[in-house]
Amino acid sequence: MSTCCNCGNNDPDLYYYWDAPLEEDYDWRDNFPLVDCFCEICFDIANSEGKIKWIDDEDPFKRDSN
Numbered sequence: 001m002s003t004c005c006n007c008g009n010n011d012p013d014l015y016y017y018w019d020a021p022l023e024e025d026y027d028w029r030d031n032f033p034l035v036d037c038f039c040e041i042c043f044d045i046a047n048s049e050g051k052i053k054w055i056d057d058e059d060p061f062k063r064d065s066n
């Protein structure tokens with residue numbers, strides 16, 4: 001079972017994003033060096049705050065928030 005390193009959520013209905021050991025299109029280590037796993041809620045919040053770096057700047061959730 002996955003558990004969010006940020007909020008401790010382990011709801012099986014949520015999607016979980018892992019930064020390690022997989023090579024993913026996103027990287028949050030600069031802002032969250034100790035987080036291995038984000039639930040989709042924390043991931044979305046961090047992403048909306050610009051704290052998740054996308055490889056090649058390909059952010060599938062990109063919003064016109066500027």
Ligand SMILES: [Zn+2]
Binds near residue numbers: 007
């Ligand atoms: Zn979370």
